[in-house]
Amino acid sequence: MSMAIPDLQDVVAEIADEMRQRVDRGDVATYIPELARVDPGHFGIAVIDAEGHVATGGDADTPFSIQSISKVFTLTLALGLAGDRLWQRVGREPSGSRFNSIVQLESERGIPRNPFINAGAIAVTDLILSGHQPREALGEILRFLQFLADDTTIQIDKAVAASEQRTGFRNAALANYMKSYGVLDNPVDFTLGVYFHHCAISMSCRQLATAGRFLAHLGRNPSTGFSVVTPERARRINAVMLTCGHYDGSGEFAYRVGLPGKSGVGGGIIAIAPGKASIAVWSPGLDESGNSHLGRIALEALAKRLNLSIFGS
Numbered sequence: 001m002s003m004a005i006p007d008l009q010d011v012v013a014e015i016a017d018e019m020r021q022r023v024d025r026g027d028v029a030t031y032i033p034e035l036a037r038v039d040p041g042h043f044g045i046a047v048i049d050a051e052g053h054v055a056t057g058g059d060a061d062t063p064f065s066i067q068s069i070s071k072v073f074t075l076t077l078a079l080g081l082a083g084d085r086l087w088q089r090v091g092r093e094p095s096g097s098r099f100n101s102i103v104q105l106e107s108e109r110g111i112p113r114n115p116f117i118n119a120g121a122i123a124v125t126d127l128i129l130s131g132h133q134p135r136e137a138l139g140e141i142l143r144f145l146q147f148l149a150d151d152t153t154i155q156i157d158k159a160v161a162a163s164e165q166r167t168g169f170r171n172a173a174l175a176n177y178m179k180s181y182g183v184l185d186n187p188v189d190f191t192l193g194v195y196f197h198h199c200a201i202s203m204s205c206r207q208l209a210t211a212g213r214f215l216a217h218l219g220r221n222p223s224t225g226f227s228v229v230t231p232e233r234a235r236r237i238n239a240v241m242l243t244c245g246h247y248d249g250s251g252e253f254a255y256r257v258g259l260p261g262k263s264g265v266g267g268g269i270i271a272i273a274p275g276k277a278s279i280a281v282w283s284p285g286l287d288e289s290g291n292s293h294l295g296r297i298a299l300e301a302l303a304k305r306l307n308l309s310i311f312g313s
Ligand code: GLU
Pocket: 066, 067, 068, 069, 099, 100, 118, 164, 171, 196, 199, 263, 264, 265, 266, 290
């Protein structure tokens, strides 16, 4: 039996109000020049419960750069294409290193630790690209998100993609390094082009929370009845989100929030309360691990007030 969450809109509005007033907002990412222009004053939140009730607060309908949150959806697509073969090219252990670190790649012979650090996500993108032109692969990813969010207006922010393409030297280094070990099948430029563009997809909290619903409900969107993945796969994607979704801040996020989640340097976080809710928050200022500062604080408050932690109340 699915359950509605009582007082959901009140709690969400209260948290949005608290976040609006905070002065500690973290720092926006500057290494992608286009992201440095985003106003750190934004805060948005959307929560969708098991019955499909949507509660929103703040800038819940303002699109932002989803960045690494896209990696949850490329992982889902790649598992659909390759099944468990995917795990031959990427691990599923937390990295304990920064999101764009290259050190582990050397000692682990070009196999990235997990699909959510940059190197791992580039390897996943390369798998989706195989057998396609970059434009087709990107179209697949975009259409998948439009389908999941039930919204065909979702688009790629070309300025963000171009900005990252111009300055993504470290990602190029990671990709070339993996290529030297034969981990990537496609030309490095093609794989990186698709990667930069899927990171540059813009979505609002409402759209992201909608897109995440299948992960909260055993692989199925309870509103439409569409099965996206098997229950086992949904469980496993959530497990990887819990252990690796916040880079070297994943332990802290599990400790404070207690939900599988994935952050992006655009300041968004998607979080899944299995059986209960799909949640998205956005605040562009980041903490020292590259995760949304107020986003995490808001999720901690939400999980606490609604008893959402997977570890019990
Ligand atoms: N596109 C970003 C990069 O590759 C993603 C990083 C993130 O969102 O954490 O650096």
